[in-house]
Amino acid sequence: TQLLEQSPQFLSIQEGENLTVYCNSSSVFSSLQWYRQEPGEGPVLLVTVVTGGEVKKLKRLTFQFGDARKDSSLHITAAQPGDTGLYLCAGSLTTDSWGKLQFGAGTQVVVTP
Amino acid sequence: GAVVSQHPSRVICKSGTSVKIECRSLDFQATTMFWYRQFPKQSLMLMATSNEGSKATYEQGVEKDKFLINHASLTLSTLTVTSAHPEDSSFYICSATLVSSTDTQYFGPGTRLTVL
Numbered sequence: 001t002q003l004l005e006q007s008p009q010f011l012s013i014q015e016g017e018n019l020t021v022y023c024n025s026s027s028v029f030s031s032l033q034w035y036r037q038e039p040g041e042g043p044v045l046l047v048t049v050v051t052g053g054e055v056k057k058l059k060r061l062t063f064q065f066g067d068a069r070k071d072s073s074l075h076i077t078a079a080q081p082g083d084t085g086l087y088l089c090a091g092s093l094t095t096d097s098w099g100k101l102q103f104g105a106g107t108q109v110v111v112t113p
Numbered sequence: 114g115a116v117v118s119q120h121p122s123r124v125i126c127k128s129g130t131s132v133k134i135e136c137r138s139l140d141f142q143a144t145t146m147f148w149y150r151q152f153p154k155q156s157l158m159l160m161a162t163s164n165e166g167s168k169a170t171y172e173q174g175v176e177k178d179k180f181l182i183n184h185a186s187l188t189l190s191t192l193t194v195t196s197a198h199p200e201d202s203s204f205y206i207c208s209a210t211l212v213s214s215t216d217t218q219y220f221g222p223g224t225r226l227t228v229l
Contacts, residue, residue: 002156031217033217033218035220040204040223040225041222041223042117042119042206042208042220042221042222042223043157043206043220044220045217045218045219045220048217088156088157090218099144099145099210099217099218100147100159100162101147101159101218103156103157103159104156105155105156106155106156108154
């Protein structure tokens with residue numbers, strides 16, 4: 001059983017559309033990260049959020065951390081084919097040591113021209 | 114900054130041989146390094162956590178005698194898959210955390226292991 005539930009598992013959209021990926025848990029996290037991974041490569045860090053209610057923007061990407069630090073969302077505006085990839089959320093539980101991360105199952109995003 | 118490298122990127126070996134994978138933090142000192150395994154179209158599965166100079170902590174179900182981890186310095190950790198078998202074929206990824214920020218992990222590019 002994964003502590004972080006990601007939804008949807010798969011998302012296929014046309015270029016220019018918007019999309020949102022959700023990451024939910026019943027556990028409280030001291031921080032949460034979003035990564036994007038392309039086939040045959042390691043995950044690349046997009047953002048780290050640490051404060052409940054925090055909103056961070058990275059160009060067309062908007063990340064939100066829930067007030068209770070149990071959930072997060074990633075919103076992409078005007079998606080482009082370059083946004084295609086596996087999006088992973090990962091959180092550090094307040095009870096875990098050494099920066100251990102709990103990973104969601106991932107959301108495969110495909111943006112077609 | 115915060116670049117992690119892995120070597121080799123791909124390796125093919127015969128069943129029964131051992132394979133060593135290196136993970137290096139190139140421009141920072143890493144408090145802790147993590148080793149993950151990833152199957153196709155799945156998320157990352159944590160195998161073990163290692164701190165420099167101490168024994169690795171393995172996740173439940175991961176055989177420590179099969180997956181030997183050595184963390185010799187603050188910039189280098191190695192994973193040795195001993196007596197590899199076809200079922201060990203997978204994508205192995207390491208990550209490292211900065212001394213100043215233990216929550217964010219920076220990942221290496223991964224190593225594709227194929228055991229024939």
